[in-house]
Amino acid sequence: MLLDRYEIQEIVGGGGMGIVYRARDTNFKAIRLVAIKEMISQVTDPMVRKNIYQIFDREANILATLRHPSIPHIYNYFTVDDRAYLVLEFINGKDLDQILSETSTFIPEEQILTWGIEICDVLEYLHSTKPEPVIFRDVKPTNIMINTSNHIMLVDFGIAKLFESGQKNTMVGTQGYSPPDQYRGEATPQVDIYALGATLHHLLTLRDPRLEAPFSFNERPIAEINKNISKEFIAVVEKALQYESGDRFQNASEFKEALIAAGQKTGTLVHTAFPTASIARTSGIKPLWTFRCEDEIRGTPLYHGGNLYAGAYDNNLYSLNAANGDFNWKYPTDGGISGKPTIHDGKIYFGSEDNLLHVVSSRSGKVVWTYFTNGPVRSSPRLGQGHAFLGSDDAHLHAVNLSTGRLAWKTEASSPIRSTPYITDDRVYYGSEDGDFYCIDFRGEIKWRFRAKRSITSSPVVYKDAVYFSSLDGILYSLDANSGWVIWRFRMGKGSISTPYIVDDKIFVGSADNVIYCVNAQSSKEIWRYTTDHQVTGSPIVYKDSVYCGSVDSHLYCLEYLSGRVRWQFLTEGPITGTPVINEDIIYFGSTDKNIYALLA
Amino acid sequence: MANLFKKLFVKEVQEVQSEATTAPLSDEQINEILIESHKIEPAQFIVGCGRNVGRQRTNNEDALFAHASTIAADSKDFPFGIFIVADGMGGHNNGEVASEIAVRATGQYLMKKLYDPLFGLSPHNPDESLQEIMRAGVVEAHRMVTKHAPGGGSTLTAVLLIGTQMTVAHIGDSRAYGIYLDGRMQALTRDHSLVKRLEELGQITSEEAATHPQKSMLYRALGQGEPSDPDVFTASLPQPGYLLLCSDGLWNVVPDDQMFNIITSAPSPHRACQNLVDAANAAGGPDNIAAVLVRLSD
Numbered sequence: 001m002l003l004d005r006y007e008i009q010e011i012v013g014g015g016g017m018g019i020v021y022r023a024r025d026t027n028f029k030a031i032r033l034v035a036i037k038e039m040i041s042q043v044t045d046p047m048v049r050k051n052i053y054q055i056f057d058r059e060a061n062i063l064a065t066l067r068h069p070s071i072p073h074i075y076n077y078f079t080v081d082d083r084a085y086l087v088l089e090f091i092n093g094k095d096l097d098q099i100l101s102e103t104s105t106f107i108p109e110e111q112i113l114t115w116g117i118e119i120c121d122v123l124e125y126l127h128s129t130k131p132e133p134v135i136f137r138d139v140k141p142t143n144i145m146i147n148t149s150n151h152i153m154l155v156d157f158g159i160a161k162l163f164e165s166g167q168k169n170t171m172v173g174t175q176g177y178s179p180p181d182q183y184r185g186e187a188t189p190q191v192d193i194y195a196l197g198a199t200l201h202h203l204l205t206l207r208d209p210r211l212e213a214p215f216s217f218n219e220r221p222i223a224e225i226n227k228n229i230s231k232e233f234i235a236v237v238e239k240a241l242q243y244e245s246g247d248r249f250q251n252a253s254e255f256k257e258a259l260i261a262a263g264q265k266t267g268t269l270v271h272t273a274f275p276t277a278s279i280a281r282t283s284g285i286k287p288l289w290t291f292r293c294e295d296e297i298r299g300t301p302l303y304h305g306g307n308l309y310a311g312a313y314d315n316n317l318y319s320l321n322a323a324n325g326d327f328n329w330k331y332p333t334d335g336g337i338s339g340k341p342t343i344h345d346g347k348i349y350f351g352s353e354d355n356l357l358h359v360v361s362s363r364s365g366k367v368v369w370t371y372f373t374n375g376p377v378r379s380s381p382r383l384g385q386g387h388a389f390l391g392s393d394d395a396h397l398h399a400v401n402l403s404t405g406r407l408a409w410k411t412e413a414s415s416p417i418r419s420t421p422y423i424t425d426d427r428v429y430y431g432s433e434d435g436d437f438y439c440i441d442f443r444g445e446i447k448w449r450f451r452a453k454r455s456i457t458s459s460p461v462v463y464k465d466a467v468y469f470s471s472l473d474g475i476l477y478s479l480d481a482n483s484g485w486v487i488w489r490f491r492m493g494k495g496s497i498s499t500p501y502i503v504d505d506k507i508f509v510g511s512a513d514n515v516i517y518c519v520n521a522q523s524s525k526e527i528w529r530y531t532t533d534h535q536v537t538g539s540p541i542v543y544k545d546s547v548y549c550g551s552v553d554s555h556l557y558c559l560e561y562l563s564g565r566v567r568w569q570f571l572t573e574g575p576i577t578g579t580p581v582i583n584e585d586i587i588y589f590g591s592t593d594k595n596i597y598a599l600l601a
Numbered sequence: 602m603a604n605l606f607k608k609l610f611v612k613e614v615q616e617v618q619s620e621a622t623t624a625p626l627s628d629e630q631i632n633e634i635l636i637e638s639h640k641i642e643p644a645q646f647i648v649g650c651g652r653n654v655g656r657q658r659t660n661n662e663d664a665l666f667a668h669a670s671t672i673a674a675d676s677k678d679f680p681f682g683i684f685i686v687a688d689g690m691g692g693h694n695n696g697e698v699a700s701e702i703a704v705r706a707t708g709q710y711l712m713k714k715l716y717d718p719l720f721g722l723s724p725h726n727p728d729e730s731l732q733e734i735m736r737a738g739v740v741e742a743h744r745m746v747t748k749h750a751p752g753g754g755s756t757l758t759a760v761l762l763i764g765t766q767m768t769v770a771h772i773g774d775s776r777a778y779g780i781y782l783d784g785r786m787q788a789l790t791r792d793h794s795l796v797k798r799l800e801e802l803g804q805i806t807s808e809e810a811a812t813h814p815q816k817s818m819l820y821r822a823l824g825q826g827e828p829s830d831p832d833v834f835t836a837s838l839p840q841p842g843y844l845l846l847c848s849d850g851l852w853n854v855v856p857d858d859q860m861f862n863i864i865t866s867a868p869s870p871h872r873a874c875q876n877l878v879d880a881a882n883a884a885g886g887p888d889n890i891a892a893v894l895v896r897l898s899d
Contacts, residue, residue, distance in 0.1 A: 450726075465765045465837045478730075478835070482764045483679060486730040487835045522834035524732065 002085065003078065006036060022090055025075070033090035034075060038083055056084050059157045062134060063088070070122040070153050091153045096141035096199070100206065102565050106226050109233060112203045113263050118152040119144065119196055120256035127189045127252055135187045139195035140177040141202060176209035177202075181245050183214075190245035193255055197240025197248075204229055204237065217241045232262035285570050288586065288598040289325030293318065297590025299380075300340035300538070300578040302348075304362070308588055309348055310596055311337025317350060317358070318596070319365055322588065325598060329365030333358060339380030339420065340579070344402070349388055351377025357390055357400065369405035373398060375416060379430075380459075384423035385442055391417025391430055399444065409444040420459035420499075422467070427481070429467050431456025437469070437477075439484060448484035452477065457497040458509075463521065470496035470509055476519065488524040492517065499539040499579070508547055510536025516549050516557070518564055528564030532557065539579040543601055548587055550576025556589060556599070570599060645671055646680055646762070647896045649870030651878045655850055656886030662689035662696035663848045663891035664704040668712070672719060681719070682762035683711050684893045686775045687755045688848040690822070695753030699746045703755040703823050706745040707770075710738040711761060732833045735761060735770040739823070739831045746824030754822040757831070758790060758846050762895070767838050772831040773822050775848045775891075778860075779839035786861045787839075791832065793821035816853070843870075844895040847877075850888035855880045870894040 001007055006023040012035065013020040025032045039056045063074040063086075076087035096115075099107075119139070126134040136143075136154065145153040179194035198209050201217050205225040212220070218241075222234045236258045242248045249255040294314035301310035308322045313336040319328035335353030342349050348362050353376035359368045375393030382389050387408055388400045393416035399408040415434035422429045427447065431437045435452040437460070453473035460469040467481045472495035478487040493513025500509040505521045512535040518527040534553035541548050546567060547559040552575035558567040574593030581588050587601045648669045654661040666685040685707055689700030714734045718725050727734060739757060746755060756773025769777055774792040779785075791797070795818045800810045810816070821830070838844065843864055851860070855877065863880060867873035874892050881890045 466835070480731075480764055480766055483726070485726050485763060487766070487768065488730045488732040520834075522836050523832070 002036065002080065006034065006087065008036070009033075023087075025087075033092075035072070035088045035090045037086040037088065039085075053084060056086065060086055062157050066126070066129070066134070068122055068125045070118060070151065071125075072153060072155060091145050091147050091155065093145050093147040093153070095155075096144045096146065096203065099146065100141055100202065100208075102563075103206070104560065104563075104565060105567075106206065106228060107203055109204075109229050109266075110263070112200060113233060113259060114150075115144075115146070115152055115203070116196070116200050117256055117259050117263075119154070119199075120252050120259060122152070122154050123189075123192050123196065123252035124256060127192070133189065135189065136192050136195075137182070137187055138174055138177075139192050139199055140174050141199055144199070174210070175214060176212065178214075179245065180215055180243060186245075188245065189251055190248050193240050193248050193252060194242075194245070196255070197237050200237045201241065204233075215243060230262065230266040232265050233259075236262050285568060285599060287570075288600065290598070291318070291320055291325045291327070291596040293590075293594050293596065295336075296574065296592040296594060297596060298336075298577045298592060299338045299590065301581055301588050301590060301596065302341045302343060303581050303583045303588060304343045307362070308596070308598075309341045309343070309350075309362070310588075310590055311339065311341065311350055311352070312590070312594070313337070315352070315354075317341065317348070317360070317365075319348075319362070320596065322583065322586070322598070325596070331358070331360050331365045331367070335376060338378045342381055342383060344383050349381045349383065351379060351381060351390055351392075353378065355392070355394075357381060357388065357398075359405070371398070371400050371405055371407070378416075378418040380420040382421050382423050387442075389421045389423060389428055391419060391421060391432075393418070395432070397421060397428070397430055397438070397440070397444075399442075411438070411440055411444045411446070413438065415455075418457045419469070422460045422462050424462055424481070427462075429460040429462060429481070431458065431460065431469055431471070433457065435471065435473070437479070437484075439467075439481070450477075450479060450484050450486070454495060459499040461500050461502055463502045464505075466521070468500045468502060468507060468521070470498055470500060470511070472497065474511070474513075476500065476507070476509055476517070476524075478521070478524065490517075490519050490524045490526075494535075497537055501540050501542060503542050508540035508542065508549075510538065510540060510549060510551075512537070514551070514553075516540055516547070516551075516559065516564070518547075530557065530559050530564045530566065534575070537577045541580060541582065543582040543587070546601065548580050548582065548601070550578065550580065550589060550591075552577065554591070554593075556580065556587075556597075558601070570597075572597065645898070646682065647870050648682070648684070649872070649874040649894045649896075651874030651890065651892045651894075653878045653882065653886075653890045655889050656882050658889055660694070660697055661889045662700055663687070663850065663889040664689070664697075664700040665846075665891045665893055666704045666708045667893050668708070668716075669895075670716075679764040680762065681716065682895065683708060683716075683759070684762070684844070684846055684895065685757065685759040686846040686848055686891050686893055687757050687823075688773065688775050688850070688889070688891065689750075689753060689755045690819075691750070691753035691824075695750045696755075699750040699753030699755040699824050702745050702749050703742045703757050706742040707738045707757060707759050710741045711735070711759070714738075715761065715763075731761060731763070731768045732835065735759065735768055735833050736831060739770050739772065743823045750824060754819075754824040756819070756848070757823050760844065760846060762838065762844070765838055765840065766835055767844065768833070768835045770831045770833050773819050775846065776852055778843075778845040778847075779836075780843040780845060780861060780864060781839050782842055782865065784861070786857050789836065794819050838897050840897040842897055844897065845892065846894075847892040848888070848890065850886075850890040851877055851881050851892055854884040854887065864894060870896045 009022045012022045019038045021036045023036045025034050060077040072089040143156045177195045177198040182191045204222050293312040296313045299311050301308050308320045311317045315333050316330040318330045333352035333354050337352050346362050348360050357371040373392035373394050377392050379391035395413050396410040398410045401408045413432040415432045417432050419431040428440050433455040435454050437450040439447045452471040455472045458470040460467050462481050467479050470476045474492050474495050476490040492511040496511040498510035500507045507519045507521050510516050514532050516530045532551035532553050536551050538550045545561045550556045554572050555569045557569050572591035572593050574591050576591050585601045587599050590596045648667050650667050664687045669682040671680050685704050687700040687703040689696035756775040758775040759770045761768045771790040774794045777789040779787045796810045796813045799805045863876045864873045877892050878890050
């Protein structure tokens, strides 16, 4: 707490001069977030100290006079003991340096062009302030933030300078982005123009100028590194990077006009509106086919033998031709279908909220037999040892004989079972809505039991002697499959009903905190996380080197398996709550927008 | 020798069986089936230990702890073991004291948290996770070493064996290996030594690492500075096979393939440990030697 007003929440960054916190301004009842820059001087040299304070003071005073949508507001400036604080508008987003380090593919030209125009716009404003222009002097990716609406914000005015012509100064700025004239101590608008040119060059080529010799951009022609960029755009960037300041654009508005002209000529500026800050491919993905049901699809489809089987909340189970989405048949039940069907010996098994386990012919869609429980069936059936195992809201795990369709035995739990059982050679594992987790044998006898703090809707997965599941208590559990001892707990931001997916000792799981996690199965260490814009209730799946996962934010995400970087995302018109399935490079999934989609993976 | 292993390890037997044709069974096959019919529950393991001062030091700064038990009852039916190796460092007698305290403190903590609850009328599983308990055990050992052996430090490699899995807590450059009968000898732990780090970063080659003058310099150890952050992980046991814990006095001078041969050819884990110590001394015995070997049959 600072000044009894600002409640520090977390450290969001740190620079050469101090730490940046995210804080809440408690003067307002509504949640108002601010960024607080703290300058602690551990420097003992009084001259250096004074200099640092001066820089800080200058930033505060420059910001106080500026007003532009791409410049953060300054709210307050004060000192406590030996520390100086600057309270600024909190910008939710990433800086371009982060975006550069997270991308493995070239960023689209139109995106870079739009950012470039916005940066020119704010430089134009700064350079034209009265009575003296402000020279930013440190244009570079780390000082340019992209907020969640994909607009740029210029941050860190620590070395920005009110321009006094003819005055020589010591070199400030960042090597790699700064022009030769800045090394000579000059601070003119051409300095910012060159640095923006250098930043655009970095964005276009992904080649970091800090790692190269100074002023060597002409040794790394954009056209040779990134063949997708139009020659018009390249010409503009190269002009900004001229060695002699006189050969560059004379001011930021000239630079901006040139960028706009290049964009209009090549047509890239026609569709510049990006819906999110994501730099990944968001558009241009066309479904191979879609199929519209009469109500939401919340569950997971099944692919088998060229056909897709999916249940919907219009009470039907659909069979579609997986190649083109053509309708084969539908089978009506009297309740919504939320689980994933399973197939055995030409028969489809699935539960419905009409309390029944349905068994229908996969070819004709005609009923073979049904089995009645005393509550809605939201758990998906699993088959093993000649039996179907399924949970029901009647608080029992049922074992149904596949050849007779009759109950073999059922084991009572103290609450509904919506988790799908996992079957091994001699054990059945499942969770229940009051948080109990059970391991039973094939006679229905409980071998061990474990209790989580809240319900276990997530379905367990057994992998190498351990059983993994998540719970609404916000924990991903690893238990010894034989004894039920807790091996580790991994804490997520919120509860989870997502079923873990495990491959190569890596666990992938979603959570209501909007995150898709990748966790080491042996050590419970987080490997990466990807944050979507809403809850993740379905399960991720891994196919080749990608992770696919839907989110309640209506997107299906394709992430890099090793790093969690987004490869592409596909927007549907409703939350995606189920899990996709993939067969031979085609991904199938349902959305609550009532459609079943087939995309190229 | 190969036959002996087939007799010892039932899994091998099953594989052979599955390949059997309808031809009459050989004597060997009949013998194996007979052995399988005598298979007893629960699965068990046999432990051997060895600790030796070596040939060039006067005091022994290595310490070890081995506890093995088996519980076979209706509700619980599994082997339970705790194995620890610690290698002390520091002037005066602090190295010896540090490793001994590290072993005792960790052993006591783990026994109290994990072993005691198995007994009594209503045995219960601990509330904390196994990895949390292992971490807490290392923190406790760190606290005790800092308090009772100031200036001293120690490595610590501790393995908790329950049922078919092991949970490992590790700090420093002692090692745990999983040894499989098919010839694989895998280091389960990663050395926290500067030289190993340089090797991981590609700064030096493994040949340079082997002769590097700062070979034994650690960047993480118990009793040194901040509370140590151990590597903790859980994995399936190398079953059928062996689990080996040892100090650098062994792995530094006896190559992996030689260790493998000694271990798999000895009639018992106890004898194998004796032979491992002999091999280290035959190679000069420049450092103290500690080894714990667990044989896991299927």
